[in-house]
Amino acid sequence: MKFNVHGGHNKIVQGASKFLNEVTEDRKVKNEVIRLLKLQGHTVYDCTDDAGKTQNDNLKNIVKKCNAHSVDLDVSIHLNSGGGEGIEVYTYDNGTKAYATRICDKISKSLDIKNRGVKNGKGLYVLKNTRAQALLIECCFVDSKKDSSRWNAEKCAKAIVEGILNKSISTPTVAPSNEVPYLVKVANVSKGDTLNVRAEPSPNSRLVEKLKYNDPNKYTIVETKKVGSQTWGLLKGYSTYRNGWINLYYTKKVQ
Ligand SMILES: [Zn+2]
CATH class of the missing domain: 2.30.30.40 (SH3 Domains)
Incomplete structure (x- = not known):
């Protein structure tokens, strides 16, 4: 399969931050998701934008990169804020519901955080403007003490890839x-x-x-x-x- 993957926001136009910094953590997740998908033999394009100087430019750049490739799925990686806790995934329509449901389930179990479920993301710029099917993952809440204490970017990435591919994967082990x-x-x-x-x-x-x-x-x-x-x-x-x-x-x- 072919995928577009990107981390939300960038160092110039930062995302949310409190106990965790969204940009720092979404880049870690994004890199590991890409690495694992490639190890499983899939084609992956990194559509992360580090150049946009405004939020609008950042979003436009991401969509432009996404639409430059013909893929099966666009994956947008974010971290949430605003006083809640847990994982939620936004979809544009029912085409990505199965992926989203599995990702919620896997992340919730893997990190032991609340499963907030699949949400309607029809109004979100990236989901609205990307040509391929797309979903946006809000991995956890940066302003939740509980979420941040359980946060692990590698585990989260593995859960995302397992949710996308609908199978368990083993990650290569590091030598002593x-x-x-x-x-x-x-x-x-x-x-x-x-x-x-x-x-x-x-x-x-x-x-x-x-x-x-x-x-x-x-x-x-x-x-x-x-x-x-x-x-x-x-x-x-x-x-x-x-x-x-x-x-x-x-x-x-x-x-
Ligand atoms: Zn975000």
Whole structure:
């Protein structure tokens, strides 16, 4: 399947904030939702807007990005505020009701927060103006002490993906932290070929950089992830927002 996913608001036009900051947390959820959907073999476009200087521009930019792709579902990720508690999902029409119902159920169970259910979002700009089917998730309330104490962006993202795909998924486990950091060099790469640095630990992920087969440098691996039979390593110097992963099969440990 094909998906558009975005986090609401941006650093310039902030969303809600109290015990949690909406923009900070919706980006974490968005990144993990994208990573998990891709690991399940789906095509995902990140339609998050970090440039809009007004709320209107932000919304317009998001819709423009969404409508540039033909997808099965647009997923908008927000956090709520205003004195309530729990998860609620907004839909434009009944086409996304099943997804929304499952997402509410999964998040409510996973985070142990109230299930406020599926709400009518016909008036919401993003839902009204996106061409594909769309839903907007208000993951929890940033101004609820209870919600924020139970908040976990990774768990929330997993619940969203399981709700979308209507199945349980396993997330790749992280190798023991006592293994990292360590140094590697490029190895096992045929003459003339390159070792690709990817945005996520997956061969289908966006290409960030290419390392030559005879690259003489030593690279520090700060995190490892097992994905199927392969182990991927995160290179030092890349942040959460600019990941750089390599398949460690094509490296040699040098220290
Ligand atoms: Zn919001």
